[in-house]
Amino acid sequence: MYQYTKEDRALVQSRVAEFRDQVERYRDGKLDEDEFKQLRLRNGLYYQRHAYMLRVAIPYGVLSSKQLHTLGRIAEQYDKGYGHFTTRQNIQYNWPELHDVPDLLQDLADVDMHAIQTSGNCIRNTTTDPLAGAVADEIEDPRPWCELIRQWSTLHPEFNWLPRKFKIAVTGSANDRAAVQVHDIGLRLIKNDKGETGFEVLVGGGLGRTPYIGSVINEFLPTADLLTYLNAILRVYNQEGRRDNLYKARIKILVNAKGIDAFKKRVDLEWAQSRFEDDTFTKEHIDQLKSQFPAPKPLATELPEHASEVNSNPLFNQWYQSNTTAHRDSRRRIVFISLKSATAPAGDATAEQMQAIAKLASTFSDSEIRSTHEQNLVLPHVPVGDLYALWKALVKENLATANIGKLSDMIVCPGLDFCSLANAGTITIYDQINARFDNLDYQHELGDISIKISGCMNACGHHHVGDIGILGVEKNGAEWYQLTLGGHAGNKAALGKRLGKAIPQSDVADAIEHILQTFIDQRHEQESFASTFERIGLEPFKENVYATAA
Amino acid sequence: MPLLRNGELVCNDNWILIEDESDLPKNHSTMLISLTRYLALQHSETNSAVGVLLTPTDDVHLLSPHKRKLKLIGIEFPSFTEGRGYTQARLLRKRIGYQGELRAFGDIREDQVSFMQRNGIDSFHFADQPDKALVQQLVSRFKTGYQPSYQYPG
Numbered sequence: 001m002y003q004y005t006k007e008d009r010a011l012v013q014s015r016v017a018e019f020r021d022q023v024e025r026y027r028d029g030k031l032d033e034d035e036f037k038q039l040r041l042r043n044g045l046y047y048q049r050h051a052y053m054l055r056v057a058i059p060y061g062v063l064s065s066k067q068l069h070t071l072g073r074i075a076e077q078y079d080k081g082y083g084h085f086t087t088r089q090n091i092q093y094n095w096p097e098l099h100d101v102p103d104l105l106q107d108l109a110d111v112d113m114h115a116i117q118t119s120g121n122c123i124r125n126t127t128t129d130p131l132a133g134a135v136a137d138e139i140e141d142p143r144p145w146c147e148l149i150r151q152w153s154t155l156h157p158e159f160n161w162l163p164r165k166f167k168i169a170v171t172g173s174a175n176d177r178a179a180v181q182v183h184d185i186g187l188r189l190i191k192n193d194k195g196e197t198g199f200e201v202l203v204g205g206g207l208g209r210t211p212y213i214g215s216v217i218n219e220f221l222p223t224a225d226l227l228t229y230l231n232a233i234l235r236v237y238n239q240e241g242r243r244d245n246l247y248k249a250r251i252k253i254l255v256n257a258k259g260i261d262a263f264k265k266r267v268d269l270e271w272a273q274s275r276f277e278d279d280t281f282t283k284e285h286i287d288q289l290k291s292q293f294p295a296p297k298p299l300a301t302e303l304p305e306h307a308s309e310v311n312s313n314p315l316f317n318q319w320y321q322s323n324t325t326a327h328r329d330s331r332r333r334i335v336f337i338s339l340k341s342a343t344a345p346a347g348d349a350t351a352e353q354m355q356a357i358a359k360l361a362s363t364f365s366d367s368e369i370r371s372t373h374e375q376n377l378v379l380p381h382v383p384v385g386d387l388y389a390l391w392k393a394l395v396k397e398n399l400a401t402a403n404i405g406k407l408s409d410m411i412v413c414p415g416l417d418f419c420s421l422a423n424a425g426t427i428t429i430y431d432q433i434n435a436r437f438d439n440l441d442y443q444h445e446l447g448d449i450s451i452k453i454s455g456c457m458n459a460c461g462h463h464h465v466g467d468i469g470i471l472g473v474e475k476n477g478a479e480w481y482q483l484t485l486g487g488h489a490g491n492k493a494a495l496g497k498r499l500g501k502a503i504p505q506s507d508v509a510d511a512i513e514h515i516l517q518t519f520i521d522q523r524h525e526q527e528s529f530a531s532t533f534e535r536i537g538l539e540p541f542k543e544n545v546y547a548t549a550a
Numbered sequence: 551m552p553l554l555r556n557g558e559l560v561c562n563d564n565w566i567l568i569e570d571e572s573d574l575p576k577n578h579s580t581m582l583i584s585l586t587r588y589l590a591l592q593h594s595e596t597n598s599a600v601g602v603l604l605t606p607t608d609d610v611h612l613l614s615p616h617k618r619k620l621k622l623i624g625i626e627f628p629s630f631t632e633g634r635g636y637t638q639a640r641l642l643r644k645r646i647g648y649q650g651e652l653r654a655f656g657d658i659r660e661d662q663v664s665f666m667q668r669n670g671i672d673s674f675h676f677a678d679q680p681d682k683a684l685v686q687q688l689v690s691r692f693k694t695g696y697q698p699s700y701q702y703p704g
Contacts, residue, residue, distance in 0.1 A: 161632065
């Protein structure tokens with residue numbers, strides 16, 4: 001993975017010193033509330049319902065064992081002993097004290113981490129495929145490009161005060177695991193007829209209260225032009241994006257108002273002039289970044305290609321089937337660690353769990369860990385012969401829930417319990433669903449199915465793109481939930497269709513049960529929920545849910 | 551109003567801002583007028599203004615033919631979270647090649663100065679007396695950036 005240079009280190013250390021000084025000036029009354037808010041947001045520090053919340057960047061979801069160990073220690077030292085992994089591959093701490101935050105940032109800087117631009121109206125952490133560099137279906141490793149974008153976007157002097165936040169996602173694989181169609185900019189590494197690598201560039205995707213699937217703005221951008229082209233898009237957005245209405249300020253609104261053709265013309269006009277001016281980079285620079293993401297060492301050929309214990313241990317077999325997937329080296333597997341047990345909120349990990357995973361990664365996975373946008377963790381490079389030992393160790397830490405991609409592997413925003421924007425609780429819905437469908441065998445029979453829960457229209461739980469989406473709404477002071485079906489975030493991204501009127505909190509698990517029963521009744525053999533929905537449409541689900549509810 | 555130019559507080563600044571509704575003073579050139587007024591005056595013999603104050607929606611390319619005549623271009627930041635002025639400054643310096651003084655007006659805060667400088671703004675019109683030592687500390691905090699074409703001054 002990427003190793004910080006002297007300059008990277010100097011920059012994050014300066015940033016800590018700067019923030020320490022800003023906190024001091026704020027406490028001395030020399031920085032007003034409004035200005036301090038903007039400055040702290042650019043270091044990931046929010047003020048939430050009960051306390052400050054700090055969001056730490058995990059650039060493109062890649063962590064070393066040492067870094068994860070430190071994230072665990074921070075949870076213990078400055079928080080209540082846990083952290084929350086987010087849908088943008090970052091981690092949040094819900095209970096830091098303001099006066100501790102400079103020290104916390106110092107601890108992060110000492111392991112080459114930071115919280116720069118994890119909030120505020122600026123370019124946020126770039127996200128990518130959590131399986132990058134490990135999976136077989138890759139055109140090119142996206143991580144060096146993500147690092148290039150990380151550097152370019154960090155403290156960019158022109159684009160630090162945008163109309164609204166700005167999120168970029170990159171996929172290096174034809175099989176999109178980075179949801180590039182629902183980002184402000186989505187980048188797909190592709191090859192043209194001549195075998196050259198470039199990017200297909202999408203713009204104006206996003207969820208939130210006005211969801212859009214991104215439009216293609218450039219079918220093939222040569223990789224050497226990446227940053228100048230991003231600069232041109234950002235420059236047009238910075239000048240023309242709406243600043244009069246918070247809810248209409250994202251780039252998707254601008255793209256949609258102008259139309260993609262007119263927007264593209266405007267960007268091309270800008271780019272024709274700017275492509276030799278600002279944000280060019282050298283081939284040496286990207287080659288240097290590429291050299292920092294080597295493939296894991298080849299394993300000796302006599303090592304096994306099959307985990308023999310799958311035949312003797314059904315629980316291990318169940319975990320193997322759902323929580324591991326093929327590595328490009330057949331002597332390794334990619335292992336998912338589920339952070340969706342029934343005993344803690346989705347995406348939460350305790351300090352002890354983080355430190356245990358850090359240690360397991362150094363023993364079994366080249367000291368590397370990934371965070372996923374589904375709020376789980378990944379050990380990307382585990383030798384097949386070590387899987388059983390790893391599984392046993394994970395079981396001990398309550399980290400072996402065999403539910404990746406299954407019903408209980410839900411994406412859940414923090415909701416009313418933590419977030420000041422939320423209209424309704426999400427953790428209680430997560431608990432209800434876990435309690436109702438606690439049988440893993442039943443979940444495995446259902447196959448892959450995604451439930452995504454947001455506590456408000458801002459859609460941090462990505463409810464628009466869940467097979468089953470659940471949106472919390474407030475109605476006469478009570479918490480109600482609006483269901484959508486048929487959403488999808490992968491290659492053929494689609495927004496879910498609204499099932500019908502909102503239902504009260506107490507009825508959500510019942511409604512899910514009716515939806516699943518409809519699916520089981522109508523399903524052809526091993527058909528997935530998504531295919532069944534595509535075939536039969538909304539009506540049969542609607543009838544079942546509302547007939548019984550009435 | 552306190553003015554910070556090249557890291558120094560300047561007292562004897564003789565630029566005046568003339569609103570669109572006010573008459574232009576005679577025999578005075580160091581005045582800032584709006585872009586619309588400046589362009590309208592180009593064919594008038596009474597035109598002696600050598601300064602323009604831009605609002606966030608102004609298109610800086612319109613100043614390209616006048617870049618050598620202009621001595622001061624002001625960029626208005628109605629609030630410190632307004633970001634358009636950064637792009638305006640960048641385009642004036644890098645694309646249009648304006649070499650005169652570029653001054654930030656409006657809601658200017660010490661913590662913004664470094665970002666503004668990297669886009670080519672070289673003087674700052676503060677509403678209240680800025681803390682000069684603090685500005686010096688802030689602008690010297692970062693030695694290098696990831697965007698080499700946006701240089702730190704000095």
